[in-house]
Amino acid sequence: MAGKCGTIKLYSERWCFIVNFLKNINWTNSFCKRAGLVLAAVLLFFVALSTRTAKTKADTNDSSSAKPADSSSQQEVKFDTVYVKLDNDEMTNTGLIALDDKDHHITSGAADLVSIYSYLFNAKGEMIMTTGSTNICGKKEMFEQLNLMISDFSAQTGLKTIMVRNAAYKVDDKVYKSQFDIPDEKSEQSAAAAQDGKCADGCYEHLSGLAVDFQLYEADKGAYPEYTGEGQYAWINENCYKYGFVLRYPADKTDITGVEAKKNHYRYVSKEYAQVMHDNNLVLEELYGFLQKYTFEKPLSVQTPSGSRYIFYYVKKDKDNTFTTVPMPQGRDGEKTGTVSADAQGGLYVCCDISQFTSQQAPQQESQTSQTQVQKTE
Numbered sequence: 001m002a003g004k005c006g007t008i009k010l011y012s013e014r015w016c017f018i019v020n021f022l023k024n025i026n027w028t029n030s031f032c033k034r035a036g037l038v039l040a041a042v043l044l045f046f047v048a049l050s051t052r053t054a055k056t057k058a059d060t061n062d063s064s065s066a067k068p069a070d071s072s073s074q075q076e077v078k079f080d081t082v083y084v085k086l087d088n089d090e091m092t093n094t095g096l097i098a099l100d101d102k103d104h105h106i107t108s109g110a111a112d113l114v115s116i117y118s119y120l121f122n123a124k125g126e127m128i129m130t131t132g133s134t135n136i137c138g139k140k141e142m143f144e145q146l147n148l149m150i151s152d153f154s155a156q157t158g159l160k161t162i163m164v165r166n167a168a169y170k171v172d173d174k175v176y177k178s179q180f181d182i183p184d185e186k187s188e189q190s191a192a193a194a195q196d197g198k199c200a201d202g203c204y205e206h207l208s209g210l211a212v213d214f215q216l217y218e219a220d221k222g223a224y225p226e227y228t229g230e231g232q233y234a235w236i237n238e239n240c241y242k243y244g245f246v247l248r249y250p251a252d253k254t255d256i257t258g259v260e261a262k263k264n265h266y267r268y269v270s271k272e273y274a275q276v277m278h279d280n281n282l283v284l285e286e287l288y289g290f291l292q293k294y295t296f297e298k299p300l301s302v303q304t305p306s307g308s309r310y311i312f313y314y315v316k317k318d319k320d321n322t323f324t325t326v327p328m329p330q331g332r333d334g335e336k337t338g339t340v341s342a343d344a345q346g347g348l349y350v351c352c353d354i355s356q357f358t359s360q361q362a363p364q365q366e367s368q369t370s371q372t373q374v375q376k377t378e
């Protein structure tokens with residue numbers, strides 16, 4: 001069955017407003033013509049001004065920072081649409097942007113988590129960070145990106161002092177929030193922490209295998225200073241989004257996260273989502289509402305520093321059925337291009353890599369695209 005051809009127009013909201021406004025004017029009326037000309041001149045002035053302001057702003061920022069999809073011109077992206085059927089029950093607070101707080105918990109199975117040990121070395125085999133224990137474990141994807149980030153940090157600064165103090169903690173195929181949460185009859189503190197289900201230092205997310213806490217280890221002094229993200233370590237806060245990490249509990253967002261500021265707790269959300277959070281100064285709690293404004297027809301478009309382009313949009317769960325059908329651009333290989341995360345309130349968040357449709361390469365022949373299989377909507 002041939003795929004339905006989808007078209008996504010990537011405008012900035014500014015352009016959408018202007019284009020829609022101009023479409024709705026009755027141009028046969030002569031007053032409207034005159035008024036239209038004046039209005040057009042005024043609009044052109046403001047657009048030129050705002051474009052110039054945006055450009056100046058971008059120029060003063062880190063030159064490697066990403067900009068939203070070509071906001072100065074309309075760009076049409078053409079692809080076949082594939083429909084993905086998702087089980088509503090399985091799609092609750094799950095995926096890379098799932099929330100772990102006092103009301104929601106995400107718990108990874110022991111089989112999904114790997115030890116940190118093999119990720120402590122850079123490509124040359126040099127140890128670029130240390131850990132409090134090889135029982136510290138996490139999601140493979142998270143550790144791979146952590147390894148790249150600390151390798152680059154170490155290459156930039158010459159420092160090999162980052163120590164991963166906490167992530168998830170795996171012993172005998174059981175996963176704990178930290179080593180302090182392992183029930184131990186000898187320790188009243190551990191027993192109390194285990195009983196109320198909180199990690200000993202009061203932070204969430206570690207059972208997910210998507211979060212790490214840093215401290216410092218200065219081998220030459222035998223010292224373990226606190227990690228504050230200051231001085232040379234500011235590089236990590238400035239660059240972590242490029243590796244998919246966010247500082248989860250920043251000091252200026254404590255009223256939103258409900259957790260006291262933590263300078264050493266990083267959460268992995270993927271490069272795509274971290275880019276959106278970085279560009280718009282959002283914490284995870286704010287990301288949901290921000291993304292809910294976007295639809296498959298009018299998605300948020302984002303380009304990363306490496307040149308990849310992504311679209312983001314929101315789909316409400318189909319509460320009348322046990323499944324929800326989510327549209328996605330279909331890749332040239334016939335595969336879906338996106339991943340889906342879910343909140344706990346019935347919202348689905350889709351992120352699709354559309355780089356293959358926007359690259360400079362010549363489009364593939366029509367016959368190849370029309371052969372692709374599309375899952376039928378039910």
Ligand SMILES: [Zn+2]
Binds near residue numbers: 204264
């Ligand atoms: Zn933590």
